[in-house]
Amino acid sequence: MTRLRGVLFDVDGTLVDSTYFHTLAWWYGFRRLGHDVRMNEIHRLVGMGGQKIVERLLGPGRDSSQDTQILDTHGAVFSTFWPHLRPFDGARGLLERCKAQGLTVVLASSARQQDLEVLRSVIGADGLIDAATSSADAEESKPAPDILIAALEAGGLEASEVLFVGDAVWDVQAAAALDIPTVGLASGGYSEAELRDAGAVEVFPAPRELLEGFEESVIGRRLSD
Template identity: 25%
Template sequence: MSLKRVKAVIFDFDGTLVDTVRPLAEAWARAASMLGISIKPDEIEKYVGLAGPEISLKITGGDEAKAAELRRLKDQVYESEYVPRMRLFDDVKSSLSLLRNNGIKTGVASSQTSRRLKQYLLNLGILNMFDVLVGSDVVARRKPEPDVFLKAAELLRVKPEECFAIGDTCFDYESASKAGMRFILVSRRGNKCDGAEFIVGSLSEAVSIVIANSSNLKDSP
């Protein structure tokens, strides 16, 4: 299949736009300790990128009642202690501006709920830099299934093959691949995903790839 001109970029949120991988892992670990579960943040980091229900079930070993209580406690810890300190990676605003200036549509497809995602982006001052937002609560299946990326493409009125997905985990890669999108892994922590078309160290590098592919390829028929 020939490559198509890129018309849109769909971003993951946690770990891609915001430096939240470690804070989320710490919040989960602290909540787990309140339930008598001993687990280190390092052990949880590999799950960040999945939605809360999946992470909580992994931590509790499949105990659904305990997982629900774990999510409640984690939300309390995270919202009160970590969200106020949430920060964008340094190159996010300039990268988003560059995409806008080049006429490339933008969206976010996240394992966060839509309500939280919108509030976080508003707090960070970049809500108006995205055309669409899709949270895990508005699709039938969460990452690593393709639903959030496909829904974002639908709302952007572009075909999946006209999109680049940008994320920081193999869950993002699997989700984007199933959606039929090209993928760029932003590997700030040295992580790898077998099969990823591009692996870069920063968002600005990823956006440079997107822009190069927005001008030198053919439109979809």
Template identity: 25%
Template structure:
């Protein structure tokens, strides 16, 4: 952490809790398909792509759909999700998130987003933190979902830094694995029990803000 030149943040569960909106949208789709989908089931979708998330949902229901129908269902879910988040404001930032970003900028650390979300830019603008990022790598810029390290390697490249000069901030196991595979130090947001492979774990970014 002391040698950190670049900080790469996941979005959902690290900077803002959009997971609840994803859950509501997936739940709405599951209900329409007659699939029993719980918050516990939703844990399997954290940190993975929309394509894989739908595959998991269909697997839970024992349902098969062709690619054309899957594409339609993904679009349907995303439209519901966008409707849920359109009124999001800075008040929905997780505790300490903006303060920590401002602290890093003051310390000269470069900041990137490294998220599977394809709606990341609109969310960052809604939260009034878009201008704090030097680079944004989201789901529109990568071919491989976490735990593949592509998103974090592209973020480091975009910041002009080596992987070992960057620290990843992640709340999902797939993201932690991606960060480690990229050769980066990983700070888990959550509990050590849920993120055993992280180099260190904090409950939230607020714990890293200097008083």
């Protein structure tokens, strides 16, 4: 097995407790244009790119001229939640532990650039990461692997040298397309069973539990190989 050189991290729902803020922001976006979409349906798609969320929930027969307004409303409403964003307990410590082990740390986020800057500040991550991506770095969003390809390039890494940490089934599917093992975190609202069914090699409740079990986790085991 190739030596572990880096860890890619999703951000929303993985390091920052933001999934339900995104759900509510999407709900407002749909409601503004007269679409009554249930929040649980929205939540199941958070982690995909915005255009894919709109397409999945409204279908091919929708008035696609509304798409931009829905996307813009989501972005505007989500920005009102910026002051309320908090990192998950253990998120910064997990990044610190990876850096202390000599690993290259890349935030493989598909957030908008302005959101990513806020998320990085919330975590206090700038001194702990080697690179980060935003939606501008990917032509197609998850579950397509484009953002992970961009993250690998940004970190100077190969797929065989990394693990991915994410919270959504879309994260697991995107990583699987590149044969990258995923450590799942249930902090974004997907259950352990769902993440394992999608192909996650391990699942922890949240960053704190992964940090506490670091040595026994697949990350720790790969480091000791």
